Amino acid sequence: MSTKRWIRCRGVSGLVALSLCVVATRMLAGQGAAPSTEQAGDAAGFKDFSVRVQAYLKLQKTVESKLPALKPTDLPEMITAHQQALARKIREARPHAKAGDIFTSAAREAFRHASRAALEGPNSANSRAYMQPDAPNPGMRLTVNGIYPDTEPITALSPVLLAAFPPLPVEVAYRIVGRTLLLIDVKSRMVVDVARRILPPAS
Amino acid sequence: MRRRGVLLLILAAVVTLGLSVSGAADFAFPLQANSIRLAAIGDMGTGDQFQIDVGQQMVKSRAVFPFEFVITLGDNIYTGSQPSDFEKAFTMPYKLLLDAGVQFYATLGNHDTTNERFYKPFNMNGANYYTFKKGNVRFFALDSTYMDRKQTAWLETQLRDAGNGDWKICYFHHALYSSGRFHGPAKDLRKVLEPLFVKYGVDVVFAGHEHVYERVRPQQGIYYFTEGASGQLRAGNLKPSAITAKGFDTDRSFMMIEIAGDEMYFQTTSRTGVAVDSGVIRRTIRPASGGVAHE
Numbered sequence: 001m002s003t004k005r006w007i008r009c010r011g012v013s014g015l016v017a018l019s020l021c022v023v024a025t026r027m028l029a030g031q032g033a034a035p036s037t038e039q040a041g042d043a044a045g046f047k048d049f050s051v052r053v054q055a056y057l058k059l060q061k062t063v064e065s066k067l068p069a070l071k072p073t074d075l076p077e078m079i080t081a082h083q084q085a086l087a088r089k090i091r092e093a094r095p096h097a098k099a100g101d102i103f104t105s106a107a108r109e110a111f112r113h114a115s116r117a118a119l120e121g122p123n124s125a126n127s128r129a130y131m132q133p134d135a136p137n138p139g140m141r142l143t144v145n146g147i148y149p150d151t152e153p154i155t156a157l158s159p160v161l162l163a164a165f166p167p168l169p170v171e172v173a174y175r176i177v178g179r180t181l182l183l184i185d186v187k188s189r190m191v192v193d194v195a196r197r198i199l200p201p202a203s
Numbered sequence: 204m205r206r207r208g209v210l211l212l213i214l215a216a217v218v219t220l221g222l223s224v225s226g227a228a229d230f231a232f233p234l235q236a237n238s239i240r241l242a243a244i245g246d247m248g249t250g251d252q253f254q255i256d257v258g259q260q261m262v263k264s265r266a267v268f269p270f271e272f273v274i275t276l277g278d279n280i281y282t283g284s285q286p287s288d289f290e291k292a293f294t295m296p297y298k299l300l301l302d303a304g305v306q307f308y309a310t311l312g313n314h315d316t317t318n319e320r321f322y323k324p325f326n327m328n329g330a331n332y333y334t335f336k337k338g339n340v341r342f343f344a345l346d347s348t349y350m351d352r353k354q355t356a357w358l359e360t361q362l363r364d365a366g367n368g369d370w371k372i373c374y375f376h377h378a379l380y381s382s383g384r385f386h387g388p389a390k391d392l393r394k395v396l397e398p399l400f401v402k403y404g405v406d407v408v409f410a411g412h413e414h415v416y417e418r419v420r421p422q423q424g425i426y427y428f429t430e431g432a433s434g435q436l437r438a439g440n441l442k443p444s445a446i447t448a449k450g451f452d453t454d455r456s457f458m459m460i461e462i463a464g465d466e467m468y469f470q471t472t473s474r475t476g477v478a479v480d481s482g483v484i485r486r487t488i489r490p491a492s493g494g495v496a497h498e
Contacts, residue, residue, distance in 0.1 A: 076289040150284040
């Protein structure tokens with residue numbers, strides 16, 4: 001190789017290397033920026049969700065305070081009566097409730113991201129195994145203000161998944177049916193809100 | 204001479220213990236004064252004839268071994284939450300026990316409705332998880348279907364506050380160790396609970412969910428039992444593994460337990476009254492950081 005050609009080659013290689021460096025730096029910078037935007041969005045989504053849960057709770061407590069208090073009883077009919085009356089009164093108090101009132105669009109995205117992180121990680125097989133057998137019928141009818149059927153099992157919620165979601169007051173709980181996330185009023189078994197396609201599909 | 208006699212006695216005791224742990228026919232509950240006597244049932248609430256049969260066998264066994272209370276390992280009522288479901292899957296199969304004043308301390312399974320916690324005969328006092336003490340035994344009844352941070356924080360506080368003097372027995376629905384083919388071990392849950400069990404010296408854990416009976420070899424010094432066949436049964440579903448000490452998957456069963464001082468005697472009895480497993484667990488008081496219990 002002549003000296004001129006060698007210098008030309010070195011120059012091209014240097015330019016390629018420089019370009020690669022710039023691209024890599026931009027890529028890294030991009031990678032750094034994207035999660036922080038996503039994280040901020042998710043934090044805002046979860047915060048809004050928690051505020052809406054509190055608002056629901058206020059309504060629920062107002063409604064329940066007008067009913068005879070449910071205390072431990074020997075009579076299952078008292079438990080059933082309370083459950084049914086509470087569901088009816090809550091339904092009457094929020095007749096126009098619809099999917100997305102509490103699981104807002106931003107909240108749904110946040111739950112999707114949290115679910116993906118929890119269920120696609122290195123231990124996801126354990127979480128899936130814990131949640132899947134004995135799962136409720138994924139085709140069951142799930143509507144806001146409807147009742148979670150007492151004949152359907154409850155999906156055990158992976159502690160990993162629960163830890164990734166905003167904590168809830170005892171009056172409400174998360175439920176999972178297939179890929180759908182529900183917010184349930186525990187005492188009335190009423191579906192407070194439904195968010196579909198939240199959990200990543202099982203691979 | 205006296206030393207030799209003591210040594211012989213110790214040797215005899217060791218041999219007896221060894222035999223009883225392996226389920227020898229000569230097993231007998233000591234029925235000591237002031238001992239704690241209980242039964243354990245899981246996945247029983249079918250309301251069918253098999254559950255009734257187990258209930259009747261419990262009554263028969265109680266004539267010989269008068270247990271005072273029963274812990275339930277979840278799936279108490281499969282059929283629904285109407286009053287007729289409580290009648291069919293609980294009060295009717297266990298009527299004679301209830302009439303005799305036997306108390307039930309329930310935990311919730313994935314087939315239970317959360318409102319069962321308000322059913323007084325389940326002694327949950329409206330809580331999904333709770334603790335109670337009988338003699339020198341502290342019981343921790345957990346809700347393994349919904350193990351959130353609130354519950355684990357509560358459990359840690361309760362375990363810590365319980366100190367090291369009493370037996371610590373945890374019970375809940377999902378088995379942390381299992382050789383069942385259908386569910387297998389709840390490893391996700393194990394990751395959260397086992398460190399607490401080890402740290403605070405839990406002695407024994409009872410679970411259900413898997414519709415078989417299995418006694419697991421001690422794991423990190425803790426004894427694990429699965430009794431999920433007191434109504435339901437997945438016949439032939441147990442695939443004995445290296446952790447299996449004893450299993451039974453050909454009929455329904457229930458457990459009877461006596462805790463006398465630092466010894467826990469147990470016997471698992473089939474629906475037809477056959478003793479399918481029995482043994483003695485001797486507790487070693489462990490430091491807070493955990494330790495080893497001995498068979």
